Amino acid sequence: MNQKLRIDRVHLINQLRQMLRIRRFEEKCTQLYAEEKIRGFLHLYIGEEAIAVGVMSVLKPEDQIVATYREHGHALARGLSMGSILAEMFGRINGCSRGRGGSMHLFDKQMNFYGGNAIVAGGLPLAAGLAMANKKQHRDAVTVCFFGEGAVAEGEFHEAMNLAVLWKLPVLFVCENNGYAMGTALSLSESETNLARKASGYGMASSQVDGMNVVDVESATSSALELIKTTSQPYFLECKTYRFRGHSSFDGQLYREKEEIRQWEEKGPVIRLQNWLKENNHFNEEELDELESEIKAEIEAAIEFAEGGAWEDTRDLCKDVYSPTQEGEPG
Amino acid sequence: MNAQTLTYREALRAGIEQALEDDERVFLMGEDVGRYGGCYAVSKGLFDYYGEQRIIDTPLCESGFVGVGIGTALGGLRPIVEVMTVNFSLLAMDQIVNSAATLRHMSGGQFNIPVVIRMACGAGRQLAAQHSHSWENFYAHIPGLKVLSPGTHTDARHMLGQALKDPDPVIIFEHVMLLNESGEVSEAPEADMESALVRRQGEDVTLITYGGCLHKALAAADELAKINISAEVVDLRCLRPLDTDTFLGSVEKTHRAIIIDEGWKTCGLAGEISAIIMEQGFWMLDAPVKRICTAEVPIPYPSHLEQAALPQVEQIVEMAQAIMDGR
Ligand SMILES: Cc1ncc(C[n+]2csc(CCOP(=O)(O)OP(=O)(O)O)c2C)c(N)n1
Numbered sequence: 116m117n118q119k120l121r122i123d124r125v126h127l128i129n130q131l132r133q134m135l136r137i138r139r140f141e142e143k144c145t146q147l148y149a150e151e152k153i154r155g156f157l158h159l160y161i162g163e164e165a166i167a168v169g170v171m172s173v174l175k176p177e178d179q180i181v182a183t184y185r186e187h188g189h190a191l192a193r194g195l196s197m198g199s200i201l202a203e204m205f206g207r208i209n210g211c212s213r214g215r216g217g218s219m220h221l222f223d224k225q226m227n228f229y230g231g232n233a234i235v236a237g238g239l240p241l242a243a244g245l246a247m248a249n250k251k252q253h254r255d256a257v258t259v260c261f262f263g264e265g266a267v268a269e270g271e272f273h274e275a276m277n278l279a280v281l282w283k284l285p286v287l288f289v290c291e292n293n294g295y296a297m298g299t300a301l302s303l304s305e306s307e308t309n310l311a312r313k314a315s316g317y318g319m320a321s322s323q324v325d326g327m328n329v330v331d332v333e334s335a336t337s338s339a340l341e342l343i344k345t346t347s348q349p350y351f352l353e354c355k356t357y358r359f360r361g362h363s364s365f366d367g368q369l370y371r372e373k374e375e376i377r378q379w380e381e382k383g384p385v386i387r388l389q390n391w392l393k394e395n396n397h398f399n400e401e402e403l404d405e406l407e408s409e410i411k412a413e414i415e416a417a418i419e420f421a422e423g424g425a426w427e428d429t430r431d432l433c434k435d436v437y438s439p440t441q442e443g444e445p446g
Numbered sequence: 447m448n449a450q451t452l453t454y455r456e457a458l459r460a461g462i463e464q465a466l467e468d469d470e471r472v473f474l475m476g477e478d479v480g481r482y483g484g485c486y487a488v489s490k491g492l493f494d495y496y497g498e499q500r501i502i503d504t505p506l507c508e509s510g511f512v513g514v515g516i517g518t519a520l521g522g523l524r525p526i527v528e529v530m531t532v533n534f535s536l537l538a539m540d541q542i543v544n545s546a547a548t549l550r551h552m553s554g555g556q557f558n559i560p561v562v563i564r565m566a567c568g569a570g571r572q573l574a575a576q577h578s579h580s581w582e583n584f585y586a587h588i589p590g591l592k593v594l595s596p597g598t599h600t601d602a603r604h605m606l607g608q609a610l611k612d613p614d615p616v617i618i619f620e621h622v623m624l625l626n627e628s629g630e631v632s633e634a635p636e637a638d639m640e641s642a643l644v645r646r647q648g649e650d651v652t653l654i655t656y657g658g659c660l661h662k663a664l665a666a667a668d669e670l671a672k673i674n675i676s677a678e679v680v681d682l683r684c685l686r687p688l689d690t691d692t693f694l695g696s697v698e699k700t701h702r703a704i705i706i707d708e709g710w711k712t713c714g715l716a717g718e719i720s721a722i723i724m725e726q727g728f729w730m731l732d733a734p735v736k737r738i739c740t741a742e743v744p745i746p747y748p749s750h751l752e753q754a755a756l757p758q759v760e761q762i763v764e765m766a767q768a769i770m771d772g773r
Contacts, residue, residue, distance in 0.1 A: 154572035155747060206572075206748030217574045217747030233576040234534065235506050268505030269537070296506055298482025304505035362482075370481040429754040433743045 122330060124397045130172065130329045131388050131398075132406055134164040137188040138385055139410050140197060140417075144187070144204065147418075148364060153204045155217045160188035162359035165384035166291055167192040169332025170259060173340060177227065177256040179249075181242040184219035184233040185291075185358075189261055195223045197413055198420030207424025214427055215435065227256075235296075236269035238262060239288070243279045246286035246349070257343055258286045265296025267313065268304050276317040279349040286349045287339055288314070291326065297362045298370035314351035326354030327384045359383070450631045454624040457602035457631050458488050458564075462526065465610055466496055469524055472610065475502040475515055476528030485530045486566055486625055512538035512563065516546045516615070519561035524610055532567040532581045532619065539584075546615040547590030561616075562609045568621040568658045568708060569756055575744035578752070582657070583709040585617050586685040592616045592640070593685040597660030599629035600636055601683060608639040621658035640684045642692035648678030651766050652696040654719060655706040656682040659757055663706055666762035675770055685715060693719065694727050701732035702769050706757050711739035733769040738762060 141159045148157050160167070163185075171192035174180070182189040190200050195211055203210025204218045212222045212231070220231035229245065232238040242260030249256045266272050267290065279286050290310055294301055307313050311321040320342055324335040332354060339350040357379040361368050380386075392398035452460065465472045474489060480503040483490035493501040504511040508529055515527035529535040535542070542563065550558045569578035586593045592614055596602045602620065609616035616639075637643055645660065646667050653663040660681050667677040678700055680693045697703045703723055707716040716737040723735050741755040 154749065156573060156577070206751075214748050215574070215746045215751075217572065219576070220574055220747070233574070234537075265506045268507045268510075270507065270509050271537075297478045297485065298480075299478055299503050299505065303481075303503060367483065369483055426748065426750055429750060432741055432746070432751055432754050436743050 127330075127388065127392060128398060128402075128406075130168055130333070131385070131392065132410070133168040133172070133192055134329065134385050134388070135406060136197070136410050136413065137164045137167065137191050139407075140191060140414060141187060143414050143418075147204075153218065154206070155219070156184065157218050157364045158185040158362065159358070159360045160185055162379065162383060163291055163293060163326065163356045164188055165329035165332050166289065166326050166354045166356060167261075169329045170289055170336045172333055173337045174259065175256070177254065179227045179229055179242075179245050179256060179258045181229045181238040181245070181258065181260045182221075182231055183235075183238065183262055184231065185263070186221055186231050186261070187218070190221045190223070190228060193223075193226050193228050195221065195226055195228060197417035199223070201417045201421040202424040205421040205424060206426070207421060208427045209420065209424035213435070214424075236262060236266035236271040239266065239271050239275035240278070242286050242288075243275045243284050246279070246284035247282060250283070250285060256285075257340055259289060260286060261289045261291060263296060264290055264292040264294070264301055264310060265299070265304065266290075267310055268296075276314060276319060276351075280318045283347045284349050285343050285347065287336070287343060288349065288351045290351065290353045291356055292353055293356045293358045295358070295362070295371065297366070300370070311351060311353040314353075319349055319351050320346070321351035321353065323353045323355060326356030327382050327387060329384055329388055448633055450633075451628055452599060452603070452631050453626055453628050454599055454602050454620075455486065455488055455626065457599045457629075458606070458620060459490070459492070460631075461603050461606035462489065462492065465526065465607055466492075466500060468607070469610070471522065471524040472526065473500040473502060473523065474526045474528060475504055475511060477504055477506055477511075477530055479503060479528050484528070486622065488620075488625075489528070508534050508537040509541055513541040513545065515563070516541055516559055516561050519559045519615075520549070520557060525561050526606070526610070527561060527563045529563060529565040531577060531622075532565045533577055533579055535563075535565050535581070542585070542591070542615070542617070543588055547588050550614065551590060558613045559615045560610070560613050562606065562618065563615070564606070564618045564620060566622050567619045568623055569740075569745045569752060570623040570658075572747055572749055572752060574747040578745035580708040580740065582619050582685055583707075583714045586715055588686070590615065591686060594618045594639055595657035595683060595685055596620065597624075597655075597657045597681050597683070598645075599627075599631045603631045604635035605639050608635060612639070619657060623658055624661075637683075640687060640689060642680055642682045642684070642689035644678060644692065644696060645681045646677070646679040648676040648700060650676045650700055650770060651702040651704060652678045652680055652693065652700045653704050653706060653762065653766070654680045654682065654693050654696075656685060657708070659706045659708055662757060662759050663762060665759045666766065669759065669763045670766050673767070675766055677766060688719070688722070690722055690726070694723065697723055697727050698730050701730055703731075704736045704738060704762065704765055704769070706738045706762060708740055708757060710742055711737055712742060714739065733772070736765050736769060738765060
């Protein structure tokens, strides 16, 4: 195991705080969706928080992140402000993508957060490319690419795996295996359901980890990054997880049993860490209440920030289709 | 003949059911069409009734399963392949363009591909750029394909059956904003699938459109009637091959034309229709042909910007007024 891992009480409480921020934020989002403040699709990360939090906590600011449409958790754990995320979901100009992207397209250049891609597997070649640019320019950064197990069936997945190994690209592929791609169970979509093994077919180092355990995810990520550094090879990390809610706002969940969801909820990442901390006397109800009210305040402030954001003038409709012609940073 | 009132979604489902009943070789294949019930709930319930041999859930591999669908058509089956939305069909474009559209020609007419590919299209649900585009124009560009756009409930109900009888690959675009709308469905198709139809008679100006913009054109015609401008509405229905006679015939009567297309204006279908009118009917025009298309921007998420990007009824009314005024 990697020495850099610091598993002490303060750190664990912080991990819990991060997971709870995501959980409570998204619970609020469902309410805001019902109120029609948030529109379009809303893909919740509830149940999967340990992955974003575990992975992000070992990344450096210069590392880059490529995410999917289920990315509120990634964005929050990466450090995008809750206000700018919510404002984006409200479609306001103070959102992290100036309101143009919405829930599925959160971007933040400062945070090296490259979105928010709603084409399944679309992010994988992109991540390999970012890693290639890092390598060619001798930047000491790793690109981390999140995607669901559904992406594994797409051609882009296979092409990106092959290129990443062939060209020794410093990229960490994080597969969030929640067992379902919309309503299609893994066993109905893959001939080989051990996805880590599938990656190893490309000659890539890979492992499976309990995606419900934030400590396991963190330590696996840490080892993976170490390996990427020492071997100059990509790495494939399969995190076993579950989404407690439907695929998106319109999912009747006809394809799975309520009992199955209940069983997974019992192993949920938040409840699990919370109980462990309590049982080992690291944490009491009072501290938990404090944490909760701190998060509540953050959410309220985020709502205020988002509500206060302006609607972009329709005269600017065709803005940001092309970059300014002068050399330099796009506006 | 009896007419029935259905939602556009129900009309589409009825068409699929009929096809499954009529021909043993027909099956439906695509992402989440079965157990999930279809991403737009079009195929809901079919899996329970017809089972997994005829309602086939595929993995996420558009190029793969569309290619397989094309192969089954080559092998004598009658596949209905559903690609969730036209946006994702870009991953399958190689199979559609390089295989489905070309095999008949390259084989000197020995093989044909009776595949039907259905996909949702259009904007208006605040799903942002990657879920809102209208690529009908792309497919309408390809020789070897037939491209249908059912803008009415009757067409939603019947065009699938007509497409399945066609020996060549047919793509059907189903506009997402129509799905929940109710409308009348007649028992039989109104015309063969390749004919355009005049949906409303008029004297002063022809509104040429299809699919999701049809009801906007009809609404605009209602508004125009109030100010004594009589608009004729032509529903293209089939974007390839184009039934040019119908819209040229209409322009011959009205001498003015506005094309309304949810695709982008530049290099698109609206430009093509305009060129056809110019080439074949220049002498009958009393005013330049006009186009109302989507603004040249990836569709934005916020509602007010999304709506500002799309063709709207008021725009049509205003433009018709302007050309009547000679502005
Ligand atoms: C290329 C493409 N095909 C289909 C879709 C529609 N779609 C969006 S999410 C999804 C399921 C993806 O499942 P998975 O990769 O397992 O990720 P999860 O949603 O479970 O996190 C599908 C089919 C899409 N967005 N892109």
